Amino acid sequence: MAVIPGSTELTAPYWEAAREGRLVVQQCQSCRQVWHPPLPSCPHCHSASLGWHGTTGAGTVYTYTIVRHPTHFAFAGKIPYVIALVELAEGPRLVTGITGCAPEDIRVGLPVRVVFREVADGVTLPYFEPSNG
Amino acid sequence: MIRREVAIVGIGQTTYAKALPSTAWQLAIEAVLAACADAGVDVADVDGMCRFSAPFEPVTEAMLVRALGIRELSWFSQAPHGGEALGAVVMHAAAAVRAGLASTVVVYRALSQSKGGRFGRADSRGPGGAGAGGANDPAASIVVPEQDNLSFAWPYGLMSPGQLFALWARRYAAVNGLTDEQLVQTLGTIAITQRAFANRNPAAMMRERKLDWEAYLAGRMISEPLRLFDLCLENDGACAFVITSAQRAVDLCDDPVYVLSATQTLAPYREPMGIYVPGDLLELFPPAAAERLFEQAGVTQADIDVAEFYDATSYMPLRSLESYGFAPDGEGWRYVLEHGTGPDSPLPVNTHGGHLSEAYLHGMNGILEAVRQLRGTSANQVQNAEVALVGAPAGSATILAR
Numbered sequence: 043m044a045v046i047p048g049s050t051e052l053t054a055p056y057w058e059a060a061r062e063g064r065l066v067v068q069q070c071q072s073c074r075q076v077w078h079p080p081l082p083s084c085p086h087c088h089s090a091s092l093g094w095h096g097t098t099g100a101g102t103v104y105t106y107t108i109v110r111h112p113t114h115f116a117f118a119g120k121i122p123y124v125i126a127l128v129e130l131a132e133g134p135r136l137v138t139g140i141t142g143c144a145p146e147d148i149r150v151g152l153p154v155r156v157v158f159r160e161v162a163d164g165v166t167l168p169y170f171e172p173s174n175g
Numbered sequence: 176m177i178r179r180e181v182a183i184v185g186i187g188q189t190t191y192a193k194a195l196p197s198t199a200w201q202l203a204i205e206a207v208l209a210a211c212a213d214a215g216v217d218v219a220d221v222d223g224m225c226r227f228s229a230p231f232e233p234v235t236e237a238m239l240v241r242a243l244g245i246r247e248l249s250w251f252s253q254a255p256h257g258g259e260a261l262g263a264v265v266m267h268a269a270a271a272v273r274a275g276l277a278s279t280v281v282v283y284r285a286l287s288q289s290k291g292g293r294f295g296r297a298d299s300r301g302p303g304g305a306g307a308g309g310a311n312d313p314a315a316s317i318v319v320p321e322q323d324n325l326s327f328a329w330p331y332g333l334m335s336p337g338q339l340f341a342l343w344a345r346r347y348a349a350v351n352g353l354t355d356e357q358l359v360q361t362l363g364t365i366a367i368t369q370r371a372f373a374n375r376n377p378a379a380m381m382r383e384r385k386l387d388w389e390a391y392l393a394g395r396m397i398s399e400p401l402r403l404f405d406l407c408l409e410n411d412g413a414c415a416f417v418i419t420s421a422q423r424a425v426d427l428c429d430d431p432v433y434v435l436s437a438t439q440t441l442a443p444y445r446e447p448m449g450i451y452v453p454g455d456l457l458e459l460f461p462p463a464a465a466e467r468l469f470e471q472a473g474v475t476q477a478d479i480d481v482a483e484f485y486d487a488t489s490y491m492p493l494r495s496l497e498s499y500g501f502a503p504d505g506e507g508w509r510y511v512l513e514h515g516t517g518p519d520s521p522l523p524v525n526t527h528g529g530h531l532s533e534a535y536l537h538g539m540n541g542i543l544e545a546v547r548q549l550r551g552t553s554a555n556q557v558q559n560a561e562v563a564l565v566g567a568p569a570g571s572a573t574i575l576a577r
Contacts, residue, residue: 044316045302047326079324079451085443105349105456107341108399109332114297116317117332125333125398127342127450137450139331150349162316167330 043116044162052080055094060166065156067134069095078134099156100173101130108145128154128170142171178473181269182424182431183575185214185417186543191380191534194289195411202413203234203285204242210415215427216279218243221417223277225268227260227284227537228253230300233292234285250277254439258485259447261538262468262571266437268418278419284539285413293409294487294535297334301325324451336487337406339450341398344490346456348400351505358400361508362489363391365524366404366531368517369486373528376554380408381532405489407530414539416546432549433576435472435562440464440570447569460498464570469500472574476500479574480560481548482522483541485567486529492516495568496524518555526555541565542573549577 049057059066067078072089083090106126112118124140126148140148141157154170161167187209189195189202197205211218221243224236236251250271254263268280293299302319319329333339348358370386373379386404394403424431442461444451452459469475476499484492493511496502501522502510516524527533527544534540545563547553553560566572 045330045332046316046318047330048318048320049326050321053321053326079327105342105346107338107345107401109338109397110399111395111397112332113295113335113338114332116298117334120332123332125331125338125342127346127456135451135456137328137331137333150345161330165316 045116046162046165052082060158060168063158065097065099065168066094067097067132069093076132076134078136097130097132101128101154103148103150103152103154104129104135105150106148124148139169141169176471177269177434177436179433180421181272181418182421182433183416183546184419184424184427184431185210186546187213188414188543189412191410191412193410199233199285199287200238203239203283206413206415207239207281207283210417214417216417219246221245221279221281222248223250223271223280224248225252225264225280225282228255231257256447258538258567259569259571261567262437262573263439265434265573266439269434269437272418272420280418281415283415284537287411288409289411295335295337295409337401338398340488340490341401344400350457353508361493361511362405364511364515365489365492367391368515369525369529370532372526372555373532376528376533379528379533380410381528401488407487407535410534412534412536414536414543430550432546435574435576436468437573438464438468438571445569459568460570465499468572468574474562478562479564481526481557481563482524483545483565484524485538486525486531491568492524495566499566523557526553538567545575549575
């Protein structure tokens with residue numbers, strides 16, 4: 043059983059990009075600042091002219107937790123699993139999961155890169171795995 | 176300025192227990208009546224109410240006005256953000272009294288987690304929760320509607336306050352150079368100290384349950400680095416208090432507890448559990464809020480005799496010691512390891528047992544305990560307590576004094 047993101051007009055492009063294997067963050071077309079999660083106007087210059095910036099998918103683990111006790115039946119079969127806050131090279135942080143290594147090997151500051159996981163038909167979530175230097 | 180212009184003149188609470196037969200509505204009625212009786216006011220004369228906004232408070236002021244036969248409320252208000260409402264409800268009520276919009280304001284909080292909406296079980300609230308169905312269909316998907324960025328968190332299994340504060344605690348340890356052992360010692364000291372307070376508090380759910388290091392460490396890991404006893408209780412119960420003008424307070428009772436200051440605060444992503452805080456995640460709390468709290472109260476940290484810190488997890492009192500200026504940033508853990516937070520420490524913390532060991536009432540039971548401390552009636556009385564701070568981890572707080 044998958045828990046999947048619903049979307050709004052504002053957030054749909056993020057998930058559409060993920061489905062195509064791209065990790066994007068919102069970008070102001072006037073002042074070029076980037077941020078995440080999406081907002082209806084630029085928090086820096088208030089421009090409503092916004093677009094999407096394709097990231098390199100590289101980042102570091104800002105913090106993480108290893109969940110050993112599920113709080114939702116949909117995750118009961120998935121423990122232990124890792125929730126992380128990853129800081130992208132471009133600056134914004136996002137909530138994600140870490141895959142591709144033992145949970146015990148994760149550290150704050152670990153370099154990671156994005157991978158894409160199809161969790162349900164037509165639904166892809168960005169995850170991260172160690173980028174091995 | 177609120178300083179000493181308004182006072183808390185009555186407190187009331189129900190039994191706290193894992194499951195009570197009463198509904199939240201009945202619990203709220205019981206707590207409000209107890210608070211009014213304690214204040215010596217006729218509940219029919221209550222003319223103002225302030226509460227936590229939805230989805231937190233299940234009992235509306237309309238339900239209480241109806242059930243209690245209150246003649247008329249001339250003012251009522253709500254504060255959002257769950258635990259971050261604890262200072263806000265005091266601030267709203269005090270401001271209303273100061274402005275003459277109401278003279279007798281009741282603030283209340285009722286919880287009935289046994290009947291649904293457990294904070295620690297995401298599947299008892301929100302998407303996929305009770306009534307959503309699909310629990311037995313492995314092919315079904317649960318769609319998380321986008322609201323407040325939950326659609327970016329739930330699909331990864333980030334669903335509970337405990338998990339969120341595990342992220343904070345891990346970051347805290349990394350930034351401040353704590354070993355895993357030092358982090359465990361710090362969090363465990365807070366949890367064990369609060370349990371000892373609860374063991375002496377007849378109202379505490381954990382009054383009979385001792386917690387030593389062996390038992391603490393044996394608690395199962397929930398969301399690393401937080402284990403079972405680092406997380407708050409889930410329960411049923413209600414509490415309430417009555418706020419009125421200082422002038423009226425002295426006619427009503429001999430022991431009014433004055434409000435020196437009360438704060439609420441909001442900056443981008445600094446709402447409770449605002450995981451996307453720009454800059455340093457650990458600065459959930461805008462430092463200006465603490466300065467305002469003390470400046471408006473006209474006291475300093477050295478004047479605070481006892482603190483009741485919001486503690487959905489043991490991490491929160493730790494960080495609150497720093498945020499409210501009792502220990503330098505990043506040094507709270509050393510402070511806890513050196514001085515502790517117990518009865519003989521420079522600042523006894525959560526003398527009722529807190530959410531970890533008395534009961535979870537969204538910070539409101541901390542306000543009631545502060546009132547008892549200032550009246551001199553706490554089960555864990557701090558000698559000559561004159562000034563108390565009740566605070567949440569993102570900056571909503573109140574300073575009270577006798």
